[in-house]
Amino acid sequence: MPSTTAELIRDRSLGELVSHSNVELAGLDVPQRVARAAVHDALDGDADDAWLNDLDIVASEVVTNALKHTPGAIRMRLEIYERGVAMGVIDRGANLDALTVAPANQDPEAIIEATSGRGLLIVSCLARCLKVEPTADGKMVTAILDRPAGAR
Numbered sequence: 001m002p003s004t005t006a007e008l009i010r011d012r013s014l015g016e017l018v019s020h021s022n023v024e025l026a027g028l029d030v031p032q033r034v035a036r037a038a039v040h041d042a043l044d045g046d047a048d049d050a051w052l053n054d055l056d057i058v059a060s061e062v063v064t065n066a067l068k069h070t071p072g073a074i075r076m077r078l079e080i081y082e083r084g085v086a087m088g089v090i091d092r093g094a095n096l097d098a099l100t101v102a103p104a105n106q107d108p109e110a111i112i113e114a115t116s117g118r119g120l121l122i123v124s125c126l127a128r129c130l131k132v133e134p135t136a137d138g139k140m141v142t143a144i145l146d147r148p149a150g151a152r
Contacts, residue, residue, distance in 0.1 A: 021038065032059065032064060036060060051147065070093030071093065087144075090140045091137075094138055123143055
């Protein structure tokens with residue numbers, strides 16, 4: 001697997017870029033809702049319900065993570081490809097350490113029963129790739145999801 005989001009996109013396994021948008025999230029009361037709506041609008045009916053549900057979960061979780069752990073989400077970069085979606089949330093955080101997807105040394109039963117703290121674990125299960133990269137504003141956490149075969 002390529003080591004950066006840019007390399008993953010350059011390897012063309014997602015196909016041609018179909019559309020690109022930047023969605024402003026700063027200062028919104030419910031930026032998760034705006035992020036999900038942007039995904040729906042960008043796909044314009046070109047996704048089955050199961051894949052759209054996965055994309056909704058990823059958008060919500062990555063935006064929520066930015067809100068909980070940084071000074072706030074700024075915008076979402078959304079790229080629709082022939083065979084997938086790259087969704088990056090830019091926040092004002094500066095911590096580029098590896099993303100924690102599950103607490104270290106935690107009992108699996110405790111993870112299952114937890115009421116929070118599993119968002120990035122879920123995202124990592126749904127996405128082909130979950131990366132963090134620096135930006136001029138802070139950092140961008142990007143999730144890339146492949147379009148399932150026959151998901152049109």
